Amino acid sequence: MDHSDEEVIVHGECEKVSEENPELGVGRFNVLSWDQVRRLDEVLTEAVPVHGRGNFPTLEEVVLDCLLDFLPEGVSKDKMGPQTLKEAYVQKMVKVCNDTDRWSLISLSNNSGKNVELKFVDSLRRQFEFSVDSFQIVLDSLLLFYECSEHAMSERFHPSVLGESMYGDFAAAYAHLLGRLISTRTPEEIRGGGLLKYCNLLVRDFVPASEAEIKTLERYMCSRFFIDFPDLSEQQRKLESYLRNHFIGEEASKYEYLLTLWGVVNESTVCLMGHERRLTLGLITALAFRVLAEQNTIPNTAHVTCYYQPAPYASDFNFSGYYLPSSQPTVTYLPSYSTWLSCS
Known part of the structure; x- marks a missing residue:
């Protein structure tokens, strides 16, 4: 999922996950702070319009409830086939299948550039380009909270949400994001x-x-x-x-x-x-x-600097660069250059 104009990880210091658990790896994971969880909740519950023929449900409904029915109420679904939906909503579809990568992506159109991208991954060798786009958030605890909790989320009552940097060092990648720094490995x-x-x-x-x-x-x-x-x-x-x-x-x-x-x-x-x-x-x-x-x-x-190229006939020795009356002696101007010349 790509929400291109939003930075989900925006505020607060990151709490490091205990490094005593070897399964997590050193430095890759962090528990998101309350400010970060709250911002994530805002992004997931924000209605992102997808421009096409018809309305589109909220991002929360798509991601959390896995709704496949994108049609507005009152539209006969029997007459709406996959091709019609593709033409109406889908900007691009990508499918990759090789020895190292097996994944597909559907990008849903939005005229303001905030496209919603749904990516389904079986295996993906390279999961980031630069440190600032290497963050992944495990939503399991948040999904369970939405499903089971009867109380609103607050600073004293919210699920622990785990974030991971595929760059390998969460603290360094987070510092790059805050400092607007460019870093990558093996491009x-x-x-x-x-x-x-x-x-x-x-x-x-x-x-x-x-x-x-x-x-x-x-x-x-x-x-x-x-x-x-x-x-x-x-x-x-x-x-x-x-x-x-x-x-x-x-x-x-x-x-x-x-x-x-x-x-x-x-x-x-x-x-x-x-x-x-x-x-x-x-x-x-x-x-x-x-x-x-x-x-x-x-x-x-x-x-x-502007450049020009003399006409081909200018290299002809019989070519005169100036017109002179026949009553005067003929003076021939012989340009000696054969390449591009500066106008200045």
């Missing part, structure tokens, strides 16, 4: 290398936790991205999809994001031939100018 294990998410974090004012390590990590991110998306057409589809899904209502940030991505690819790509890298950089540049055109915005040209 070559992530599909796409985490490159697009990394640039997204940079645009949102996150900074690398370790400047010494980040350049090495960037090279791994770029290498894995181009392994997974080797063709220019695949890269274009992926970038357009990412912009469409992750910048809803934030059109002004798309240009900054593409500039950031251009810089990382330009500086940290070591796995491509020179002409391949230039093609990818050209694609990112074209997308950036398309974004500006869609916004009817003129880019800042303070640090831009």
Whole structure:
């Protein structure tokens, strides 16, 4: 489940689970504080509209009661097949089945970008990209509380809820979240290398936790991205999809994001031939100018150098760059350059 604009873990200090229990592992788990449990309860009970043809039940009903009936009252369910529901509500469906990963995902549409994603996992080798998105919350105790308790939740009466960081160190990951720091491990294990998410974090004012390590990590991110998306057409589809899904209502940030991505690819790509890298950089540049055109915005040209290429006939020795009357001696201007020249 993805509630992209919400940070469930927001307040209070985390209470460490006793490390005497070897089953829990050292540092991976924490008991959520009351403020965190209360925020989690607010998120689960908040009605998140899913935009389509009809109403949609609350997030609490979907997650806690596993309701499969998304139709509003009064609609004949007999006439509504799976394809109709898919067209009305589902933004994307993903199914992965290989030697290490077996999982599926259904993303339900929301025009404001707060998509509800339901992920069903049998096995998943890599369960996070960066430390700040590595948190998982075990809802069993909360589900049991909703089912059995006759009293409202309060600071003195609420279930113990267990949180886990798949990053491996809950305290460190929590500190990264509060400090808006970027940290990951072995990005070559992530599909796409985490490159697009990394640039997204940079645009949102996150900074690398370790400047010494980040350049090495960037090279791994770029290498894995181009392994997974080797063709220019695949890269274009992926970038357009990412912009469409992750910048809803934030059109002004798309240009900054593409500039950031251009810089990382330009500086940290070591796995491509020179002409391949230039093609990818050209694609990112074209997308950036398309974004500006869609916004009817003129880019800042303070640090831009304009180049032009002389016409082919300019290299002809018989070509005169100036028109002179025939009564005067003919003077031939011979340009000696054969490449792009600066306008300045």
